[in-house]
Amino acid sequence: MxxxxxxxxxxxxxxxxxxxxxxxxxxxxxxxxxxxxxxxxYDAVVAGSRPVLWVHAVSVGETRAAEPLIDALLQAWPQHVVLLT
Incomplete structure (x- = not known):
């Protein structure tokens, strides 16, 4: 409801x-x-044919804090692209 x-x-x-x-x-x-x-x-062109990992951060502080997470995600799944919103 x-x-x-x-x-x-x-x-x-x-x-x-x-x-x-x-x-x-x-x-x-x-x-x-x-x-x-x-x-x-978002345009599909952002990712092309690569799979997308979507990370959402609300503030500048959260965006900065997400950097180690994004680095770890890209290291674990290098064939993916990150969409940061």
């Missing part, structure tokens, strides 16, 4: 989120880049 409520709320608020990104992008043009990635859409 909560997931349904959350999803419905997200879709209702999406137009406002996009307007906010557009408005902020007027002052900071770089802010409008990669909007699709902010919403979880």
């Amino acid at each position: 909560m997931r349904l409520l959350y999803s419905a709320l997200w879709w209702l608020l999406m137009p406002f989120v996009l307007v906010r990104i557009w408005r902020r992008g007027r002052k900071e043009p770089g802010y409008r880049q990669h909007v699709g990635e902010r919403l979880g859409f």
